Amino acid sequence: MSDTVGGDEPLLNRAQIAQIFNVSENTIDKWRGKGMPVEVEGGNGVAYGFLFSACKEWFDESQARAAAEKRAADDFVAQQRMAFLGIDKKDQKAGLSPAQMRELAQAELVWMQAAERRRSLVQVDEMVELLDLVFGEVRAGLDGLPDWLEREFSLSGEDVERVVAYNDGILRAIKIAIEAAALRERPEVVDPLDRGLI
Incomplete structure:
Protein backbone atom coordinates (compact mmCIF):
# COMPACT_ATOMS: atom_id res chain seq x y z
CA MET A 1 0.00 0.00 0.00
CA SER A 2 1.71 3.22 -1.09
CA ASP A 3 -1.09 5.79 -0.90
CA THR A 4 -0.43 8.94 1.09
CA VAL A 5 -2.91 10.87 3.16
CA GLY A 6 -2.50 14.52 4.02
CA GLY A 7 1.04 15.03 2.79
CA ASP A 8 4.17 12.92 2.95
CA GLU A 9 3.05 10.25 5.40
CA PRO A 10 2.20 6.97 3.68
CA LEU A 11 -0.83 4.87 4.52
CA LEU A 12 0.41 1.60 6.06
CA ASN A 13 -1.18 -1.85 6.10
CA ARG A 14 -1.46 -4.15 9.16
CA ALA A 15 1.83 -5.92 8.49
CA GLN A 16 3.73 -2.65 8.12
CA ILE A 17 2.32 -1.00 11.24
CA ALA A 18 2.92 -4.26 13.19
CA GLN A 19 6.53 -4.25 11.98
CA ILE A 20 7.07 -0.66 13.19
CA PHE A 21 5.70 -1.46 16.66
CA ASN A 22 7.50 -4.83 16.68
CA VAL A 23 4.31 -6.76 17.44
CA SER A 24 2.19 -9.33 15.63
CA GLU A 25 -0.71 -8.48 13.31
CA ASN A 26 -3.00 -10.10 15.91
CA THR A 27 -1.81 -7.49 18.41
CA ILE A 28 -2.65 -4.75 15.90
CA ASP A 29 -6.17 -6.22 15.64
CA LYS A 30 -6.47 -6.17 19.45
CA TRP A 31 -5.24 -2.58 19.56
CA ARG A 32 -7.79 -1.62 16.89
CA GLY A 33 -10.47 -3.07 19.14
CA LYS A 34 -9.13 -0.89 21.97
CA GLY A 35 -9.32 2.26 19.89
CA MET A 36 -6.17 2.51 17.78
CA PRO A 37 -7.13 4.82 14.88
CA VAL A 38 -7.68 3.35 11.41
CA GLU A 39 -7.76 5.58 8.32
CA VAL A 40 -9.19 2.92 5.99
CA GLU A 41 -11.48 0.21 7.37
CA GLY A 42 -10.52 -3.13 5.87
CA GLY A 43 -12.64 -6.11 5.00
CA ASN A 44 -13.93 -7.91 1.88
CA GLY A 45 -10.60 -7.71 0.07
CA VAL A 46 -9.81 -4.15 1.21
CA ALA A 47 -6.67 -3.75 3.35
CA TYR A 48 -6.73 -1.75 6.55
CA GLY A 49 -4.90 1.56 6.31
CA PHE A 50 -3.06 3.18 9.23
CA LEU A 51 -1.24 6.47 9.69
CA PHE A 52 1.82 5.94 11.85
CA SER A 53 1.60 9.38 13.47
CA ALA A 54 -2.00 8.78 14.62
CA CYS A 55 -1.17 5.26 15.82
CA LYS A 56 1.93 6.49 17.67
CA GLU A 57 -0.08 9.23 19.41
CA TRP A 58 -2.72 6.67 20.46
CA PHE A 59 0.00 4.26 21.65
CA ASP A 60 1.75 6.94 23.75
CA GLU A 61 -1.55 8.03 25.31
CA SER A 62 -2.45 4.39 26.05
CA GLN A 63 0.94 3.79 27.71
CA ALA A 64 0.60 6.97 29.79
CA ARG A 65 -2.94 6.00 30.82
CA ALA A 66 -1.80 2.47 31.77
CA ALA A 67 1.10 3.90 33.81
CA ALA A 68 -1.26 6.29 35.61
CA GLU A 69 -3.70 3.46 36.35
CA LYS A 70 -0.82 1.33 37.71
CA ARG A 71 0.36 4.20 39.94
CA ALA A 72 -3.18 4.69 41.24
CA ALA A 73 -3.50 0.95 41.93
CA ASP A 74 -0.08 0.86 43.64
CA ASP A 75 -1.07 3.82 45.83
CA PHE A 76 -4.36 2.12 46.71
CA VAL A 77 -2.54 -1.12 47.59
CA ALA A 78 -0.05 0.80 49.75
CA GLN A 79 -2.87 2.57 51.61
CA GLN A 80 -4.81 -0.66 52.16
CA ARG A 81 -1.63 -2.44 53.28
CA MET A 82 -0.95 0.29 55.84
CA ALA A 83 -4.52 0.01 57.09
CA PHE A 84 -4.27 -3.80 57.26
CA LEU A 85 -0.94 -3.70 59.12
CA GLY A 86 -2.19 -0.95 61.41
CA ILE A 87 0.48 1.51 60.37
CA ASP A 88 -0.49 5.02 61.36
CA LYS A 89 -0.08 7.70 58.72
CA LYS A 90 2.09 9.50 61.28
CA ASP A 91 4.53 6.59 61.06
CA GLN A 92 7.70 7.59 59.22
CA LYS A 93 7.15 4.91 56.58
CA ALA A 94 3.55 5.98 55.96
CA GLY A 95 4.56 9.03 53.92
CA LEU A 96 6.88 7.12 51.63
CA SER A 97 6.00 6.63 48.00
CA PRO A 98 5.96 3.09 46.57
CA ALA A 99 9.37 3.81 44.99
CA GLN A 100 10.78 4.95 48.35
CA MET A 101 9.27 1.91 50.08
CA ARG A 102 10.93 -0.27 47.45
CA GLU A 103 14.29 1.47 48.06
CA LEU A 104 13.87 1.00 51.82
CA ALA A 105 13.03 -2.68 51.32
CA GLN A 106 16.10 -3.12 49.11
CA ALA A 107 18.30 -1.45 51.74
CA GLU A 108 16.88 -3.73 54.44
CA LEU A 109 17.50 -6.74 52.19
CA VAL A 110 21.15 -5.73 51.69
CA TRP A 111 21.52 -5.29 55.46
CA MET A 112 19.99 -8.72 56.13
CA GLN A 113 22.22 -10.36 53.51
CA ALA A 114 25.31 -8.79 55.12
CA ALA A 115 24.13 -9.94 58.57
CA GLU A 116 23.56 -13.42 57.19
CA ARG A 117 27.12 -13.51 55.76
CA ARG A 118 28.44 -12.49 59.21
CA ARG A 119 26.32 -15.34 60.64
CA SER A 120 24.53 -12.89 62.92
CA LEU A 121 21.28 -13.64 61.10
CA VAL A 122 20.19 -17.21 60.39
CA GLN A 123 17.34 -18.28 58.10
Missing part, protein backbone atom coordinates in the same frame (compact mmCIF):
# COMPACT_ATOMS: atom_id res chain seq x y z
CA VAL A 124 14.42 -19.91 59.93
CA ASP A 125 14.47 -22.99 57.70
CA GLU A 126 18.20 -23.48 58.39
CA MET A 127 17.53 -23.22 62.13
CA VAL A 128 14.61 -25.66 61.95
CA GLU A 129 16.79 -28.12 60.04
CA LEU A 130 19.59 -27.78 62.62
CA LEU A 131 17.18 -28.21 65.55
CA ASP A 132 15.61 -31.27 63.90
CA LEU A 133 19.07 -32.79 63.57
CA VAL A 134 20.11 -31.94 67.15
CA PHE A 135 16.88 -33.12 68.75
CA GLY A 136 16.93 -36.26 66.59
CA GLU A 137 20.33 -37.08 68.08
CA VAL A 138 19.12 -36.28 71.61
CA ARG A 139 16.06 -38.52 71.21
CA ALA A 140 18.13 -41.35 69.69
CA GLY A 141 20.60 -41.10 72.56
CA LEU A 142 17.92 -41.07 75.23
CA ASP A 143 16.02 -43.94 73.55
CA GLY A 144 19.17 -46.10 73.48
CA LEU A 145 20.37 -45.16 76.97
CA PRO A 146 18.25 -47.70 78.95
CA ASP A 147 19.52 -50.65 76.86
CA TRP A 148 23.11 -49.46 77.22
CA LEU A 149 22.74 -49.01 81.00
CA GLU A 150 21.16 -52.48 81.30
CA ARG A 151 24.10 -54.11 79.45
CA GLU A 152 26.89 -52.07 81.06
CA PHE A 153 25.63 -52.06 84.65
CA SER A 154 23.34 -55.12 84.71
CA LEU A 155 20.31 -53.05 85.69
CA SER A 156 17.12 -54.79 86.68
CA GLY A 157 13.96 -54.40 84.62
CA GLU A 158 12.56 -52.04 87.26
CA ASP A 159 15.69 -49.85 87.08
CA VAL A 160 15.47 -49.74 83.26
CA GLU A 161 11.83 -48.63 83.50
CA ARG A 162 12.87 -45.82 85.85
CA VAL A 163 15.54 -44.68 83.33
CA VAL A 164 12.95 -44.75 80.52
CA ALA A 165 10.54 -42.65 82.63
CA TYR A 166 13.34 -40.20 83.47
CA ASN A 167 14.30 -39.87 79.77
CA ASP A 168 10.65 -39.33 78.82
CA GLY A 169 10.54 -36.52 81.37
CA ILE A 170 13.57 -34.88 79.74
CA LEU A 171 11.91 -35.06 76.30
CA ARG A 172 8.64 -33.63 77.71
CA ALA A 173 10.53 -30.76 79.36
CA ILE A 174 12.29 -29.96 76.07
CA LYS A 175 8.96 -29.99 74.21
CA ILE A 176 7.32 -27.70 76.80
CA ALA A 177 10.26 -25.28 76.67
CA ILE A 178 10.09 -25.11 72.85
CA GLU A 179 6.33 -24.58 72.84
CA ALA A 180 6.59 -21.88 75.50
CA ALA A 181 9.34 -20.08 73.55
CA ALA A 182 7.33 -20.30 70.31
CA LEU A 183 4.15 -18.92 71.90
CA ARG A 184 5.80 -16.26 74.01
CA GLU A 185 6.01 -12.78 72.56
CA ARG A 186 9.50 -11.56 71.92
CA PRO A 187 10.80 -9.50 74.80
CA GLU A 188 11.32 -5.81 74.20
CA VAL A 189 14.88 -4.80 73.58
CA VAL A 190 15.94 -2.82 76.63
CA ASP A 191 18.74 -0.32 76.48
CA PRO A 192 21.58 -1.43 78.80
CA LEU A 193 21.61 2.12 80.28
CA ASP A 194 17.95 1.77 81.28
CA ARG A 195 18.66 -1.51 83.09
CA GLY A 196 21.58 -0.02 85.00
CA LEU A 197 24.03 -2.43 83.37
CA ILE A 198 26.31 0.34 82.16
Whole structure:
Protein backbone atom coordinates (compact mmCIF):
# COMPACT_ATOMS: atom_id res chain seq x y z
CA MET A 1 0.00 0.00 0.00
CA SER A 2 1.71 3.22 -1.09
CA ASP A 3 -1.09 5.79 -0.90
CA THR A 4 -0.43 8.94 1.09
CA VAL A 5 -2.91 10.87 3.16
CA GLY A 6 -2.50 14.52 4.02
CA GLY A 7 1.04 15.03 2.79
CA ASP A 8 4.17 12.92 2.95
CA GLU A 9 3.05 10.25 5.40
CA PRO A 10 2.20 6.97 3.68
CA LEU A 11 -0.83 4.87 4.52
CA LEU A 12 0.41 1.60 6.06
CA ASN A 13 -1.18 -1.85 6.10
CA ARG A 14 -1.46 -4.15 9.16
CA ALA A 15 1.83 -5.92 8.49
CA GLN A 16 3.73 -2.65 8.12
CA ILE A 17 2.32 -1.00 11.24
CA ALA A 18 2.92 -4.26 13.19
CA GLN A 19 6.53 -4.25 11.98
CA ILE A 20 7.07 -0.66 13.19
CA PHE A 21 5.70 -1.46 16.66
CA ASN A 22 7.50 -4.83 16.68
CA VAL A 23 4.31 -6.76 17.44
CA SER A 24 2.19 -9.33 15.63
CA GLU A 25 -0.71 -8.48 13.31
CA ASN A 26 -3.00 -10.10 15.91
CA THR A 27 -1.81 -7.49 18.41
CA ILE A 28 -2.65 -4.75 15.90
CA ASP A 29 -6.17 -6.22 15.64
CA LYS A 30 -6.47 -6.17 19.45
CA TRP A 31 -5.24 -2.58 19.56
CA ARG A 32 -7.79 -1.62 16.89
CA GLY A 33 -10.47 -3.07 19.14
CA LYS A 34 -9.13 -0.89 21.97
CA GLY A 35 -9.32 2.26 19.89
CA MET A 36 -6.17 2.51 17.78
CA PRO A 37 -7.13 4.82 14.88
CA VAL A 38 -7.68 3.35 11.41
CA GLU A 39 -7.76 5.58 8.32
CA VAL A 40 -9.19 2.92 5.99
CA GLU A 41 -11.48 0.21 7.37
CA GLY A 42 -10.52 -3.13 5.87
CA GLY A 43 -12.64 -6.11 5.00
CA ASN A 44 -13.93 -7.91 1.88
CA GLY A 45 -10.60 -7.71 0.07
CA VAL A 46 -9.81 -4.15 1.21
CA ALA A 47 -6.67 -3.75 3.35
CA TYR A 48 -6.73 -1.75 6.55
CA GLY A 49 -4.90 1.56 6.31
CA PHE A 50 -3.06 3.18 9.23
CA LEU A 51 -1.24 6.47 9.69
CA PHE A 52 1.82 5.94 11.85
CA SER A 53 1.60 9.38 13.47
CA ALA A 54 -2.00 8.78 14.62
CA CYS A 55 -1.17 5.26 15.82
CA LYS A 56 1.93 6.49 17.67
CA GLU A 57 -0.08 9.23 19.41
CA TRP A 58 -2.72 6.67 20.46
CA PHE A 59 0.00 4.26 21.65
CA ASP A 60 1.75 6.94 23.75
CA GLU A 61 -1.55 8.03 25.31
CA SER A 62 -2.45 4.39 26.05
CA GLN A 63 0.94 3.79 27.71
CA ALA A 64 0.60 6.97 29.79
CA ARG A 65 -2.94 6.00 30.82
CA ALA A 66 -1.80 2.47 31.77
CA ALA A 67 1.10 3.90 33.81
CA ALA A 68 -1.26 6.29 35.61
CA GLU A 69 -3.70 3.46 36.35
CA LYS A 70 -0.82 1.33 37.71
CA ARG A 71 0.36 4.20 39.94
CA ALA A 72 -3.18 4.69 41.24
CA ALA A 73 -3.50 0.95 41.93
CA ASP A 74 -0.08 0.86 43.64
CA ASP A 75 -1.07 3.82 45.83
CA PHE A 76 -4.36 2.12 46.71
CA VAL A 77 -2.54 -1.12 47.59
CA ALA A 78 -0.05 0.80 49.75
CA GLN A 79 -2.87 2.57 51.61
CA GLN A 80 -4.81 -0.66 52.16
CA ARG A 81 -1.63 -2.44 53.28
CA MET A 82 -0.95 0.29 55.84
CA ALA A 83 -4.52 0.01 57.09
CA PHE A 84 -4.27 -3.80 57.26
CA LEU A 85 -0.94 -3.70 59.12
CA GLY A 86 -2.19 -0.95 61.41
CA ILE A 87 0.48 1.51 60.37
CA ASP A 88 -0.49 5.02 61.36
CA LYS A 89 -0.08 7.70 58.72
CA LYS A 90 2.09 9.50 61.28
CA ASP A 91 4.53 6.59 61.06
CA GLN A 92 7.70 7.59 59.22
CA LYS A 93 7.15 4.91 56.58
CA ALA A 94 3.55 5.98 55.96
CA GLY A 95 4.56 9.03 53.92
CA LEU A 96 6.88 7.12 51.63
CA SER A 97 6.00 6.63 48.00
CA PRO A 98 5.96 3.09 46.57
CA ALA A 99 9.37 3.81 44.99
CA GLN A 100 10.78 4.95 48.35
CA MET A 101 9.27 1.91 50.08
CA ARG A 102 10.93 -0.27 47.45
CA GLU A 103 14.29 1.47 48.06
CA LEU A 104 13.87 1.00 51.82
CA ALA A 105 13.03 -2.68 51.32
CA GLN A 106 16.10 -3.12 49.11
CA ALA A 107 18.30 -1.45 51.74
CA GLU A 108 16.88 -3.73 54.44
CA LEU A 109 17.50 -6.74 52.19
CA VAL A 110 21.15 -5.73 51.69
CA TRP A 111 21.52 -5.29 55.46
CA MET A 112 19.99 -8.72 56.13
CA GLN A 113 22.22 -10.36 53.51
CA ALA A 114 25.31 -8.79 55.12
CA ALA A 115 24.13 -9.94 58.57
CA GLU A 116 23.56 -13.42 57.19
CA ARG A 117 27.12 -13.51 55.76
CA ARG A 118 28.44 -12.49 59.21
CA ARG A 119 26.32 -15.34 60.64
CA SER A 120 24.53 -12.89 62.92
CA LEU A 121 21.28 -13.64 61.10
CA VAL A 122 20.19 -17.21 60.39
CA GLN A 123 17.34 -18.28 58.10
CA VAL A 124 14.42 -19.91 59.93
CA ASP A 125 14.47 -22.99 57.70
CA GLU A 126 18.20 -23.48 58.39
CA MET A 127 17.53 -23.22 62.13
CA VAL A 128 14.61 -25.66 61.95
CA GLU A 129 16.79 -28.12 60.04
CA LEU A 130 19.59 -27.78 62.62
CA LEU A 131 17.18 -28.21 65.55
CA ASP A 132 15.61 -31.27 63.90
CA LEU A 133 19.07 -32.79 63.57
CA VAL A 134 20.11 -31.94 67.15
CA PHE A 135 16.88 -33.12 68.75
CA GLY A 136 16.93 -36.26 66.59
CA GLU A 137 20.33 -37.08 68.08
CA VAL A 138 19.12 -36.28 71.61
CA ARG A 139 16.06 -38.52 71.21
CA ALA A 140 18.13 -41.35 69.69
CA GLY A 141 20.60 -41.10 72.56
CA LEU A 142 17.92 -41.07 75.23
CA ASP A 143 16.02 -43.94 73.55
CA GLY A 144 19.17 -46.10 73.48
CA LEU A 145 20.37 -45.16 76.97
CA PRO A 146 18.25 -47.70 78.95
CA ASP A 147 19.52 -50.65 76.86
CA TRP A 148 23.11 -49.46 77.22
CA LEU A 149 22.74 -49.01 81.00
CA GLU A 150 21.16 -52.48 81.30
CA ARG A 151 24.10 -54.11 79.45
CA GLU A 152 26.89 -52.07 81.06
CA PHE A 153 25.63 -52.06 84.65
CA SER A 154 23.34 -55.12 84.71
CA LEU A 155 20.31 -53.05 85.69
CA SER A 156 17.12 -54.79 86.68
CA GLY A 157 13.96 -54.40 84.62
CA GLU A 158 12.56 -52.04 87.26
CA ASP A 159 15.69 -49.85 87.08
CA VAL A 160 15.47 -49.74 83.26
CA GLU A 161 11.83 -48.63 83.50
CA ARG A 162 12.87 -45.82 85.85
CA VAL A 163 15.54 -44.68 83.33
CA VAL A 164 12.95 -44.75 80.52
CA ALA A 165 10.54 -42.65 82.63
CA TYR A 166 13.34 -40.20 83.47
CA ASN A 167 14.30 -39.87 79.77
CA ASP A 168 10.65 -39.33 78.82
CA GLY A 169 10.54 -36.52 81.37
CA ILE A 170 13.57 -34.88 79.74
CA LEU A 171 11.91 -35.06 76.30
CA ARG A 172 8.64 -33.63 77.71
CA ALA A 173 10.53 -30.76 79.36
CA ILE A 174 12.29 -29.96 76.07
CA LYS A 175 8.96 -29.99 74.21
CA ILE A 176 7.32 -27.70 76.80
CA ALA A 177 10.26 -25.28 76.67
CA ILE A 178 10.09 -25.11 72.85
CA GLU A 179 6.33 -24.58 72.84
CA ALA A 180 6.59 -21.88 75.50
CA ALA A 181 9.34 -20.08 73.55
CA ALA A 182 7.33 -20.30 70.31
CA LEU A 183 4.15 -18.92 71.90
CA ARG A 184 5.80 -16.26 74.01
CA GLU A 185 6.01 -12.78 72.56
CA ARG A 186 9.50 -11.56 71.92
CA PRO A 187 10.80 -9.50 74.80
CA GLU A 188 11.32 -5.81 74.20
CA VAL A 189 14.88 -4.80 73.58
CA VAL A 190 15.94 -2.82 76.63
CA ASP A 191 18.74 -0.32 76.48
CA PRO A 192 21.58 -1.43 78.80
CA LEU A 193 21.61 2.12 80.28
CA ASP A 194 17.95 1.77 81.28
CA ARG A 195 18.66 -1.51 83.09
CA GLY A 196 21.58 -0.02 85.00
CA LEU A 197 24.03 -2.43 83.37
CA ILE A 198 26.31 0.34 82.16
